[in-house]
Amino acid sequence: MKIGRLPALVRTTTFRLALLHASIFILFSASLLAYLYYETAGHLSRQAEAELNAEFQELSAANRGGFDRLNQAVTERSGARGKFFYLLQDSTGQKSAGDFDFLPAPAPETQVVDVNFDYEVRDTNGRPVRRSAQGRISRLAGGGVLMVAYDVGQLGEMNRRITEVVWRSAVVGFVLSLIGGVVISRSAAQRAEQLARTAEEVMAGDLTRRAPVDGSGDEFDRLSEQLNAMLSKLERLVISSRSAGDSIAHDLRSPLTRLRNRLEGGLREDKVDGQRAALTKSIEEVDGVLDTFNAVLRLSRVQAGATGSFRRINVTGITDELAELYQPACEEKNLTFSYLPGGELFVQADRDLIAQALSNLLDNAVKYTPEGGSVTLSVRRLPGGEAEVAVSDSGPGIPPEDRDRAVERFVRLEQSRSLPGSGLGLSLVLAVAEAHRGRLMLDSAGGAPPNAGLAARLILPSA
Amino acid sequence: MKVIVIEDDADAAAFVKRVLGEAGHSVDVCGDGESGLSQARSGDYDAMVVDRMLPGIDGLELLKRYRDAGGRAPALFLSALGEVDHRVEGLQAGGDDYLVKPYAPSELVARVEALGRRATGDIPTTRLTVGGLEMDLLARTVHRDGQKIDLQPREFRLLEFLMRHAGQVVTRTMLLEKVWDYHFDPQTNVIDVHVSRLRGKIDKDFEKPLLHTVRGAGYRLEA
Numbered sequence: 001m002k003i004g005r006l007p008a009l010v011r012t013t014t015f016r017l018a019l020l021h022a023s024i025f026i027l028f029s030a031s032l033l034a035y036l037y038y039e040t041a042g043h044l045s046r047q048a049e050a051e052l053n054a055e056f057q058e059l060s061a062a063n064r065g066g067f068d069r070l071n072q073a074v075t076e077r078s079g080a081r082g083k084f085f086y087l088l089q090d091s092t093g094q095k096s097a098g099d100f101d102f103l104p105a106p107a108p109e110t111q112v113v114d115v116n117f118d119y120e121v122r123d124t125n126g127r128p129v130r131r132s133a134q135g136r137i138s139r140l141a142g143g144g145v146l147m148v149a150y151d152v153g154q155l156g157e158m159n160r161r162i163t164e165v166v167w168r169s170a171v172v173g174f175v176l177s178l179i180g181g182v183v184i185s186r187s188a189a190q191r192a193e194q195l196a197r198t199a200e201e202v203m204a205g206d207l208t209r210r211a212p213v214d215g216s217g218d219e220f221d222r223l224s225e226q227l228n229a230m231l232s233k234l235e236r237l238v239i240s241s242r243s244a245g246d247s248i249a250h251d252l253r254s255p256l257t258r259l260r261n262r263l264e265g266g267l268r269e270d271k272v273d274g275q276r277a278a279l280t281k282s283i284e285e286v287d288g289v290l291d292t293f294n295a296v297l298r299l300s301r302v303q304a305g306a307t308g309s310f311r312r313i314n315v316t317g318i319t320d321e322l323a324e325l326y327q328p329a330c331e332e333k334n335l336t337f338s339y340l341p342g343g344e345l346f347v348q349a350d351r352d353l354i355a356q357a358l359s360n361l362l363d364n365a366v367k368y369t370p371e372g373g374s375v376t377l378s379v380r381r382l383p384g385g386e387a388e389v390a391v392s393d394s395g396p397g398i399p400p401e402d403r404d405r406a407v408e409r410f411v412r413l414e415q416s417r418s419l420p421g422s423g424l425g426l427s428l429v430l431a432v433a434e435a436h437r438g439r440l441m442l443d444s445a446g447g448a449p450p451n452a453g454l455a456a457r458l459i460l461p462s463a
Numbered sequence: 464m465k466v467i468v469i470e471d472d473a474d475a476a477a478f479v480k481r482v483l484g485e486a487g488h489s490v491d492v493c494g495d496g497e498s499g500l501s502q503a504r505s506g507d508y509d510a511m512v513v514d515r516m517l518p519g520i521d522g523l524e525l526l527k528r529y530r531d532a533g534g535r536a537p538a539l540f541l542s543a544l545g546e547v548d549h550r551v552e553g554l555q556a557g558g559d560d561y562l563v564k565p566y567a568p569s570e571l572v573a574r575v576e577a578l579g580r581r582a583t584g585d586i587p588t589t590r591l592t593v594g595g596l597e598m599d600l601l602a603r604t605v606h607r608d609g610q611k612i613d614l615q616p617r618e619f620r621l622l623e624f625l626m627r628h629a630g631q632v633v634t635r636t637m638l639l640e641k642v643w644d645y646h647f648d649p650q651t652n653v654i655d656v657h658v659s660r661l662r663g664k665i666d667k668d669f670e671k672p673l674l675h676t677v678r679g680a681g682y683r684l685e686a
Contacts, residue, residue: 027644081644091487217666229567242571274495280678283567283569283679284679286567287567287679289646290565290566291650293565294565294648296562299648309548309551321643321645324617325643325653325657326653328653328657329651329652329653329656332652332656332659352645352646352647355645355647356645356647359645359647359653360650363649363650363651367650367651425650
């Protein structure tokens with residue numbers, strides 16, 4: 001691990017979590033060790049304390065029989081060479097009995113005092129050895145002083161060792177937790193680093209890059225999968241907008257070329273009438289280009305969701321008006337127009353966008369249905385409560401394999417190329433449907449081929 | 464008509480000036496909001512053409528101030544922003560019409576001329592007359608040369624609009640906007656069919672046609 005990388009490592013969330021875990025581990029093990037200490041070393045000292053209390057009580061009882069009685073008891077006990085050692089002084093401060101020679105602390109005026117002290121004894125070879133003791137000094141009623149103490153050397157050693165073990169375990173535990181945290185943190189940081197690198201490469205322009213997925217199904221895998229799905233969608237969008245750009249250029253090139261030819265023809269024309277005709281044609285050509293341009297702009301705005309004032313409206317109100325608007329055009333082309341209204345059906349929608357979308361569908365139906373055919377506009381409520389507006393015709397329809405493509409920008413299917421149109425009509429209908437959280441369904445109208453007919457259904461959530 | 468064009472794009476302004484000039488109107492051009500406002504106030508204009516996005520004060524603000532100061536010349540907004548809410552903003556600011564760029568010159572001329580007519584025709588009328596064609600707005604009846612013509616409600620509104628703008632070119636888009644209240648361009652000839660049906664009713668049995676088709680632009684009702 002490079003030292004220079006450490007600060008970055010420390011900044012990672014995983015590292016902080018590792019640190020937190022280490023701290024919690026320390027807290028837990030400290031409590032555990034404290035309990036251990038309480039039950040072992042603590043128990044021993046409490047036991048010694050209890051014995052000391054008992055010893056003191058017995059001697060107090062002896063004292064109630066007078067100083068001499070106490071003197072005798074102390075002398076006896078000293079001689080027994082038990083766990084305790086004693087010192088009894090009379091009221092003048094002279095040693096009266098016991099196997100210890102001095103008071104390690106000044107005697108209290110009244111009551112008792114607990115003391116810890118060191119003293120020296122000679123071992124078997126006559127060398128001085130320092131030992132620790134713990135005891136109690138009490139002022140007696142008659143002015144004398146009694147001290148009872150016991151050696152804690154053995155107990156102290158145990159305490160020290162237990163304490164040492166506790167501290168060592170704590171330090172080792174902390175270091176181990178930290179190392180674990182760093183390892184976990186490093187592996188997490190590495191995967192985050194991989195994601196960041198993928199993002200960088202994509203930003204540098206390589207849209208085909210994908211984040212690695214190791215199949216473990218963990219959070220990073222899920223994140224990678226999401227990122228990859230997003231990148232795939234982005235790639236598709238970029239490709240489609242690139243191809244849309246190409247299509248715009250291609251779609252505008254032909255009318256612009258025609259326009260140029262007409263204008264040039266007009267320039268060569270000697271007669272005013274001929275010039276006028278050429279200019280009129282040119283204007284029509286330019287109007288067509290402007291229409292395409294407006295349609296592209298409108299489609300982009302709808303797709304970007306940057307348009308529309310949505311309010312609660314009755315779809316049937318719009319279809320009533322459109323039926324009235326389109327019926328004459330149908331009759332003009334000798335098409336049977338039927339309108340099947342479906343009562344009040346409220347949706348949250350932009351009136352103009354819905355009218356535009358339905359008008360595109362009706363335009364298509366009128367345009368592609370051969371004379372003598374039929375066009376039907378119908379509105380109904382679906383069982384799920386959604387509003388469905390359907391435009392069906394008895395034209396050639398769209399083969400199932402072409403239906404997805406038909407809604408793409410500038411796509412003009414084979415049979416429609418001979419007729420005027422921008423190739424944006426169905427794209428706009430789809431965009432309007434999506435802007436309303438609705439759907440566009442293209443199906444066969446169920447006629448006999450070659451005029452299977454098209455049933456285009458715009459489905460909008462009800463409001 | 465005397466028209467003031469307030470537009471910061473010099474090319475666009477020159478184009479508007481030429482198009483309106485060729486249609487026989489006198490045009491003054493201002494390049495920014497401040498001078499446009501002061502000139503609109505001082506000159507006696509029949510109509511204003513205002514770009515929405517102007518340096519200094521923008522088109523909406525300009526027209527609000529102009530209206531607050533009592534200016535009455537009808538105004539047409541030109542804008543690249545063409546959604547319904549933008550139109551509504553324009554109308555709320557005191558605009559009378561709204562034309563989205565890019566537009567056909569014939570559309571601009573038709574709309575500006577329609578504005579001028581509105582300014583002079585403010586007096587409420589109950590009768591419209593074009594040649595031998597008479598419309599009674601109260602009784603909702605139409606006669607030509609004394610002969611009653613039966614019209615559907617929509618046909619009545621269509622004819623009313625054409626008669627109010629008699630002598631002017633009205634475009635298909637204008638008809639869809641003003642008669643049907645929709646703001647989009649149908650690809651097929653739906654409007655033409657409605658107009659030709661109306662023509663069948665008001666012109667068919669009469670020697671002199673009143674409803675004329677203007678190629679590449681729209682229609683004109685004229686005696």
